[in-house]
Amino acid sequence: MSIRRACAVLRAERSSYHYRGCRPDQAGLKQRIKEIATTRVRYGYRRITVLLRREGWGVNGKRIYRL
Known part of the structure; x- marks a missing residue:
């Protein structure tokens, strides 16, 4: 069944x-x-x-860059 039909x-x-x-x-x-x-300015x-990542956060570089 298609999505369209199921939704209908x-x-x-x-x-x-x-x-x-x-x-x-x-x-x-x-x-x-x-x-x-703040602790590691550079x-x-x-x-x-x-x-x-070493601390166990499941993060991506793009997310860190965005935040």
Whole structure:
């Protein structure tokens, strides 16, 4: 059964079928990035990413750069 037909039978919008939820709040991660940035001023986002990964955070360099 196609997505279009299934949504029609259930009277649901196709956009709600493909809905992607929002990311969880990154307040803890932002706080940790600020702590690292203040103690190690010369570190860029790449080195901060490595430190966070060693601490067990599941982060990507692009996310650190964005935050």
